[in-house]
Each structure stands twice: as C-alpha cells, then as structure tokens.
Amino acid sequence: KHTGKNKTLAYDSAFEQRYSGHMQMETELRQAINADQLMLYYQPRLELSTGNIICLEALVRWNHPIHGIITPNNFIPLAEESGLIVPLGEWVLRQACLQKMKWLEAGIVAYQVAVNISPRQFQEEAFAEKVIHIIEQTGIDPSFLEFEITESSIMHDMDKTVSILEKLCGIGISISIDDFGIGYSSLSHLRHFPIHCLKIDRSFVKNIHSNQNDLAITHAIIQLGHSLNLQVVAEGVEEMSQLEILKGTTCTTIQGYLLSPPVSVYDLENNGNLLNFHI
Ligand code: C2E
C-alpha cells in the first residue's frame, strides 16, 4: 500500500490480465482437443549397435488458429494443472496408435512408437483400463508401444505404481523413465519396477564433451542401466563429438537434433533420408 495507489492498480491489472489469459488459454485448449488443433510430431531414436532407427517418439503440438504452432512446454503444465491432460493424453495415445496402424498398412514396420504419459494421467483411476480400451479400439499390437513416464510419476505411491506398471507390461507395453537423473527416484525401488529403459536427461548429455562432471554422471547412468539390463537412451545429442563419446560406452540408443528434431508426419514420410539415416 505504501508504494502508492498507482502501483497497486498497475499490479492488480497485470495480475488480472494474466489470470484471464490463463482462463482463456484453458478454454481454448479444451476446445482445441476436439477441434483438430492438436497434432503429433515424431522424433526418431537410433540404436547405436545397428545404426537403425528403432523408435519414434510422439511429441504433441498445438496448431493454434492465431498463434501458430505452440510447443508443449507452453501448454502441458496448464493441462496438468487443470486436468485437461487427461483428455489430451487420451487423444495423443489414440492418435499415436492410429498413426502406427497407418504406417503398418503402408509397410513401414520397424518402429516402436513412444508416448509421453504425464504424472496426473498415470495416477488417474482406471488409467490402465483406458489404455486397454484405446488399444482395443485401434487394434494396435501393444508391443509396438512404449510409455515414457517421469520419476515423479512412479515415486508417488509405490504399491499403486507397481500394480499399474505390471498391468501395462503384462499386455506388452514397454516402459521408459524419461528425463532420468533430474528427479529423485530411489534406486532401490527402481530395481523392483518392471521398466525397460532409462532416458538420460539432456541437461547431462549437453556438455559431456566439455564438462567432466556431466560426463561422469552420464557414464554412471549408462552403467546403472547396463547392469540392470535396461536400454539406455541419451537424449539431446546435438553434436558429433557427443555421439563419438557415447559410441564408446554401453549406451544403447540416442535421440537428438544431430539425428533429427521432432518432425511432422508429412516431413517424416517425405524426407527419405530421415528414415534411412545410418551412422
Ligand atoms: P521430452 O519427452 O523429454 O521430449 C524431448 C524434448 O526435447 C522435445 O521437446 C524435443 O523436441 C526436445 N529435444 C529433442 N532433441 C533435442 C536436442 O538435441 N536438443 C534440444 N535442445 N532439445 C531436444 P518438445 O517436443 O518441446 O517437448 C517438451 C516436453 O513436453 C517433452 O519432453 C514432454 O515432457 C512434454 N510432452 C510432449 N508431448 C507430450 C505429450 O503428448 N504428453 C505429455 N504428457 N507430455 C508431452
């Protein structure tokens, strides 16, 4: 109050603007889900031992009628907060399954499809049942699916997590831990979860060619994964020097701009070089 009336007003109106913007965004996002404004881009993941692309990660974009293509960091947090992530996540999963079926029909058979599952979605009552329903609706073979979950998803309620993961694995879905290393998963628990893959967060991979500590952490995660018999993906590989270092380890797969950024289905299908990429 002592700062004077004008300042208080300025603050209030700025706050109000942000609040109403937030509400409006939520309303628009709710509509976007049904109005065909969401789309999936795909980013390839390459297996180091063969040099083949073995997986495509589905990454959602919002094709907004006014603002153009909006990346997920700008709306996933709001979707989480508002609960919209549940219908949004269902749309993503269904769409990814349908796309995989289309590729199969077109004779493109080699790739798994990875889908990001947010903590709120994962903890939802009957999540596994919804997944099974979408699998039945779309006719996809669940062994083509991988779910990327974060450490915060699984460290919530241990018994519940194990039971959901066992259901998902039971029907053939692979599970990877995304952004591994920046959350706080307990290693002793990790050992008991039916998971298949660790994805090293790109903040570690970023400087492996220049920072000894980041290199040490990356090595440690790769060794952990190797000794637990898990696949290990290095995320965010942008430079040849990073790739060279990773080739000298037991890291199994890489993803990153060096190979390709996430691209639309059109670009994926029409840039022959991309799916035939070989190292
Ligand atoms: P993520 O799952 O860890 O996905 C990787 C993100 O890193 C993607 O950003 C990708 O474009 C970016 N990336 C990949 N390679 C490189 C690289 O070499 N350098 C750099 N600097 N970045 C790279 P994107 O597509 O903006 O997605 C951001 C995050 O949003 C994702 O992180 C994921 O957590 C979330 N997200 C995306 N789609 C979905 C979705 O359908 N559902 C949910 N729940 N979350 C999603």
Ligand code: MG
């Ligand atoms: Mg991911």
Ligand code: MG
């Ligand atoms: Mg990640």
Ligand code: MG
């Ligand atoms: Mg992430």
